[in-house]
Amino acid sequence: MLSDERRSLILDRLGTQGRVLAADLTAELDVSADTIRRDLRELDDAGLLRRVHGGALPRHGDASPFASRERRAPEAKASIARRAAEIVREGQVVVLDGGTTTLELARALADDLRASVITTSPPIAIALAAHPGLEVTVVGGVLRPDALVTVGAAAVEALRLIRADVVFLGVCGLHPEIGVTTEDLEERHVKAAMIAGAAEVVALADHDKLGTAMPVVVAPITAVTQLVTDADADEAALAPYLALGIEVLRA
Amino acid sequence: MLSDERRSLILDRLGTQGRVLAADLTAELDVSADTIRRDLRELDDAGLLRRVHGGALPRHGDASPFASRERRAPEAKASIARRAAEIVREGQVVVLDGGTTTLELARALADDLRASVITTSPPIAIALAAHPGLEVTVVGGVLRPDALVTVGAAAVEALRLIRADVVFLGVCGLHPEIGVTTEDLEERHVKAAMIAGAAEVVALADHDKLGTAMPVVVAPITAVTQLVTDADADEAALAPYLALGIEVLRA
DNA sequence: CCGGTTCATGCACAAACACGCATAAACCTG
DNA sequence: CAGGTTTATGCGTGTTTGTGCATGAACCGG
Numbered sequence: 001m002l003s004d005e006r007r008s009l010i011l012d013r014l015g016t017q018g019r020v021l022a023a024d025l026t027a028e029l030d031v032s033a034d035t036i037r038r039d040l041r042e043l044d045d046a047g048l049l050r051r052v053h054g055g056a057l058p059r060h061g062d063a064s065p066f067a068s069r070e071r072r073a074p075e076a077k078a079s080i081a082r083r084a085a086e087i088v089r090e091g092q093v094v095v096l097d098g099g100t101t102t103l104e105l106a107r108a109l110a111d112d113l114r115a116s117v118i119t120t121s122p123p124i125a126i127a128l129a130a131h132p133g134l135e136v137t138v139v140g141g142v143l144r145p146d147a148l149v150t151v152g153a154a155a156v157e158a159l160r161l162i163r164a165d166v167v168f169l170g171v172c173g174l175h176p177e178i179g180v181t182t183e184d185l186e187e188r189h190v191k192a193a194m195i196a197g198a199a200e201v202v203a204l205a206d207h208d209k210l211g212t213a214m215p216v217v218v219a220p221i222t223a224v225t226q227l228v229t230d231a232d233a234d235e236a237a238l239a240p241y242l243a244l245g246i247e248v249l250r251a
Numbered sequence: 252m253l254s255d256e257r258r259s260l261i262l263d264r265l266g267t268q269g270r271v272l273a274a275d276l277t278a279e280l281d282v283s284a285d286t287i288r289r290d291l292r293e294l295d296d297a298g299l300l301r302r303v304h305g306g307a308l309p310r311h312g313d314a315s316p317f318a319s320r321e322r323r324a325p326e327a328k329a330s331i332a333r334r335a336a337e338i339v340r341e342g343q344v345v346v347l348d349g350g351t352t353t354l355e356l357a358r359a360l361a362d363d364l365r366a367s368v369i370t371t372s373p374p375i376a377i378a379l380a381a382h383p384g385l386e387v388t389v390v391g392g393v394l395r396p397d398a399l400v401t402v403g404a405a406a407v408e409a410l411r412l413i414r415a416d417v418v419f420l421g422v423c424g425l426h427p428e429i430g431v432t433t434e435d436l437e438e439r440h441v442k443a444a445m446i447a448g449a450a451e452v453v454a455l456a457d458h459d460k461l462g463t464a465m466p467v468v469v470a471p472i473t474a475v476t477q478l479v480t481d482a483d484a485d486e487a488a489l490a491p492y493l494a495l496g497i498e499v500l501r502a
Numbered sequence: 503c504c505g506g507t508t509c510a511t512g513c514a515c516a517a518a519c520a521c522g523c524a525t526a527a528a529c530c531t532g
Numbered sequence: 533c534a535g536g537t538t539t540a541t542g543c544g545t546g547t548t549t550g551t552g553c554a555t556g557a558a559c560c561g562g
Contacts, residue, residue: 003540019256022518032542037519052255053518053549075298122373122389129396138373138401140391140409145380150389158391158405254550273508283552288509304508304559 001029007039014049014058021055047173047212076206076230076251081105083251084168084204084228090114092165095194096124098149098187099170101204103127109134118162120149120190144187151186159193167198169224173214174205176240179221181214188216195223202226207233221246252280258290265300265309272306327457327481332356334502335419335455335479341365343416346445347375349400349438350421352455354378360385369413371400371441395438402437410444418449420475424465425456427491430472432465439467446470453477458484472497 006029013020025036044051050059081104088094091114096102098121106117106124114133119125120141128136141155169191173181180203182188195201195218203224210233226247229238238248257280265271276287295302301310332355339345342365347353349372357368357375365384370376371392379387392406420442424432431454433439446452446469454475461484477498480489489499 019253021253033518034520034543035541038541041520052253054253057253057255122376125373125394126377126399129394129399136394136396137405138389138391138394140389140401140405143376143380143387143389145387148377148380150391154388154391154409284508285510285553286551289551292510 001031003035003039006031006035007043010039010043010056011048014056019055019057023054025055047208076232077101077104078108079251080204080206080228080230081108083249084202085109087166087200087202087226087228087249088113088115089165092116093118093162095119095159095162095164095167095198096121097167097169097191097194098124098147099204101206102168102170105168105204118159118164120151120155120159122150123148139190141190144184147184147187149187149190151184151190155190156193159190159197162197164194164198166200166202167194168202168204169194169218171203171205171209171218173212174203174209174221174224174227175211175213176221176244178213178217180218180224182216182218183214185216188218191218195219200225202228204228206230207237210237252282254290257282257286258294261290261294261307262299265307270306270308274305276306327483328352328355329359330502331455331457331479331481332359334500335453336360338417338451338453338477338479338500339364339366340416343367344369344413346370346410346413346415346418346449347372348418348420348442348445349375349398350455352457353419353421356419356455369410369415371402371406371410373401374399390441392441393437395435398435398438400438400441402435402441406441407444410441410448413448415445415449417451417453418445419453419455420445420469422454422456422460422469424463425454425460425472425475425478426462426464427472427495429464429468431469431475433467433469434465436467439469442469446474451476453479455479457481458488461488 010020010025022033022036022040026033040051040056043049047059049056077100081101084105085108088109093116096106096117096119103124106127109131112133116135117128118137118139120139125136125138128134139150139155139158141150142152144151169180171180172183175181182191201224205227207230210229221244224246226249227241228249228251230251233250241248261271261276273284273287273291277284291302291307294300298310300307328351332352335356336359339360344367347357347368347370354375357378360382363384367386368379369388369390371390376387376389379385390401390406390409392401393403395402420431422431423434433442452475456478458481461480472495475497477500478492479500479502481502484501492499
């Protein structure tokens with residue numbers, strides 16, 4: 001058994017069963033517990049799973065995606081959201097992607113801000129409805145049940161008409177060479193349409209998303225003009241983005 | 252059971268039931284009360300729930316959208332919604348107007364129903380996202396902050412393309428001569444577009460809306476094919492609709 | 503105010519873990 | 533092909549983490 005095979009098998013197992021136990025893997029793959037631990041640690045470093053005491057869990061999805069995702073690193077998300085909210089200026093046309101971080105961003109917008117917000121996310125639309133100074137536009141389309149965003153041809157077509165001042169992307173993965181990535185092909189097209197019509201593209205990514213990649217490429221990293229991340233991101237991880245001329249904001 | 256899984260489960264439970272009891276968790280998760288207490292304490296520290304004596308509650312005293320209206324005559328609305336949900340048949344294309352009654356209707360749809368639902372209401376879209384058998388389409392447009400529905404040219408245009416089997420209208424006023432009426436001109440155009448493309452038009456109106464009229468006329472009463480109202484509606488108020496050939500369902 | 507319940511703290515123990523090192527295989531490289 | 537280097541693995545050692553139990557304090561309903 002090659003080590004790469006073993007790791008693939010671990011990821012397979014994780015995908016089908018939703019979790020793996022280190023002890024089980026030790027027994028079934030007939031290697032020492034150390035080796036399994038090493039595998040799990042490196043897969044975690046690569047962003048392919050989430051290491052926990054006793055085993056590992058999928059990095060992004062457990063049972064109820066949106067609700068449970070909201071609780072991952074909430075303070076990091078909140079600080080990123082607050083910092084990102086400062087980017088928005090009076091009178092701008094703002095496009096908001098779906099996701100928990102962008103939802104926090106919506107909530108963090110200043111109460112006296114006047115602007116126009118366009119979003120594919122029903123939860124964001126509802127959160128902003130109470131805001132006195134915003135005109136909120138919902139992008140129509142087929143609803144993706146887990147991510148709670150609209151997708152499909154109608155959404156892409158509607159976004160194609162928009163010339164936004166700034167778009168905020170809640171990215172799933174951000175890699176200096178691979179670029180902005182996501183899990184879902186439909187969502188990819190929507191995000192790409194958002195980017196295409198925007199003057200500024202702000203990526204919101206907490207530090208453990210930096211250097212990771214998801215299956216679907218949304219856009220090259222050069223499409224991003226600003227990156228907002230949390231204080232735990234280290235210099236080394238940020239250097240490649242700075243070198244590419246991307247403005248990096250640490251909350 | 253990994254400890255992380257256990258905590259996720261606790262948060263899930265909290266999300267669905269609105270509260271958790273420490274004693275229940277001890278029994279169901281088969282760990283000691285100490286462990287549960289530790290979990291709850293740490294989840295509280297992380298800001299993910301609010302610890303109280305005997306269990307835990309959601310941290311945000313859940314502010315549900317348009318909460319004030321939702322509690323007006325809730326039992327009448329709920330019974331109308333349940334009755335109306337029975338109208339929907341397998342495989343149909345259903346258009347749902349916004350409003351609290353239609354939101355109840357969405358929640359009342361049978362779990363095993365397979366259908367396509369199109370709505371202008373973000374809250375309805377979110378409520379239906381968890382439903383396994385439905386394809387949910389959101390009609391895009393400018394969000395009306397108080398009613399939480401999309402309006403405007405984009406919404407009308409999108410609805411013009413739809414040939415629905417049945418549309419459910421949460422009406423503001425229903426009068427045998429004046430017809431279906433509402434308060435808002437923008438909403439009127441959206442409702443009219445819904446009606447234009449639908450084979451059946453079901454009006455949901457509790458008994459005190461019968462015989463009343465609002466400033467803006469949506470459609471003549473003949474556009475309505477079915478009327479669902481509550482048990483308190485009296486024969487005299489319903490007679491005119493029956494005389495016009497409208498099928499009347501009393502919940 | 504009182505009895506039962508729930509809670510926090512300290513402690514003990516086992517499982518899981520990280521780290522350093524040794525070994526052997528795989529792989530360059532001249 | 534010979535010698536050096538890298539890589540993967542397993543083992544020993546000490547540390548951390550998760551859990552359960554005991555004890556006393558805090559809470560609550562009657």
